[in-house]
Amino acid sequence: MVPSPAEERLLSAIGKEKEKGGLGVFLISTVEMDLCLRATADAKAEAEDRVCCRSQGRKGSVTRIFCNIEWTRHAVRFPPLNPVDGPLATPPISFPLSLLHFQYLYSALISAALCLHLIHILTLAIGIVRTDSWKLLRLQLIKMKYDCLLFDLDDTLYPLSSGISTECLRNIGDYMIERLGIDPRKVPDFCYLLYKNYGTTMAGLRAIGYKFNYDDYHSFVHGRLPYEKLKPDPVLRHLLQSLPIRKVIFTNADKIHAVKVLKRLGLEDCFQGIICFETLNLQPSDSDQQSVVNGIFDIVGHFSRPNSGVELPKTPILCKPSVEAMEHALRIAGINPETTIFFDDSIRNIQSAKRVGLHTVLVGTSHRVKGADHALESIHNVKEAFPELLAENEKSDVIKHSGSVGLETSVSA
DSSP, X not given: OOOOHHHHHHHHHHHHHHHHTSOOOOOOOHHHHHHHTOSXXXXXXXXXXXXXXXXXXXXXXXXXXXXXXXXXXXXXXXXXXXXXXXXXXXXXXXXXOSHHHHHXXXXXHHHHHHHHHHHXXXXXXXXXXXXXXXXXXXXXXXXXXXXXXXXXXXXXXXXXXXXXXXXXXXXXXXXXXXXXXXXXXXXXXXXXXXXXXXXXXXXXXXXXXXXXXXXXXXXXXXXXXXXXXXOOOHHHHHHHHHOOSEEEEEOSSOHHHHHHHHHHHTOTTSOSEEEOHHHHOOOOOGGGSSOOXXXXXXXXXXXXXXXXXXXXXXXXXXXXXXXXXXXHHHHHHXXXXXXXXXXXXXXXXXXXXXXXXXXXXXXXXXXXXXXXXXXXXXXXXXXXXXXXXXXXXXXXXXXXXXXXXXXXXXXXX
């Protein structure tokens, strides 16, 4: 069979390379290769035989040049040089010649480059992990989801078993008897109904018509409390200091009481603000500070006649669980409810907080109720609900405190 022009060019190129004594890599255009492969299978075999040759290389070494034109892949294969004439020790190397194959090769090179770049980035990341920069990055990611923690004070930061709430209830009853002249026999019913319907006994007393000085009330009710029963809590202190975002107290009590409690617990420097009674309420004028006995709304009689059609009077005092009070407190403190977690022991407060858009955690029980996103037996167990809040270097074990912890207390004065 007479060689085609394309085959003659290929043989000529091989011959020139032989004269140089070296081995070249011949890239043949797709068009030329198609010309070489236009024949049938029989012609293919003959073409392969034509482009196989032997030659005497430099220094008398025998060089085998084997050019295999692969019928289906359009490739020319050249094995590495063998110093001894004989069977090839290694398989032939394939050099793609078609444009599609060059595109595949280019894509592979780009992929390899991207892999090397990714390895470089990971190497840098590993270096960051080993430095404080990673901690700062982690804190920023946490702050993207939550930027404030809002805590109730009494029976939340310390357990009900401390006895503070019991003493506070006793002082409220004494104030009602000694300063307001209420019949001692009515005090238990008063305290229950006022707290249930107004959030605090103090707010209820003002609603039904009693007028008194707010500072005098707080001094009487809280000033006699046995604060010595509260002990420093280093575990809670360390936990709070490990939380890398803003922390604020939200209590119905007065500021003096809040400061005393925090100091006794050793937490006075763990919070960036206190929302208290004075934050939401102004002191009444002098004319409104005198006790009034006449014209008092009979709240006990009102609930003994449930179909009387008379509405309960409203209180001038803002306090939890009022939604209005919570919204006002958030505005004053500049708190975004969508990025804030609220901790409280009162179910009513939790449900009101949920209505204003806060993320809620009920403290004092492990059983969730309606309105609570999480429930913790103790404030010490914050890590159980929000492990991502703790700093990277947090090593200490969270202590689980068991015992009686109140869900609600009627002593929020």
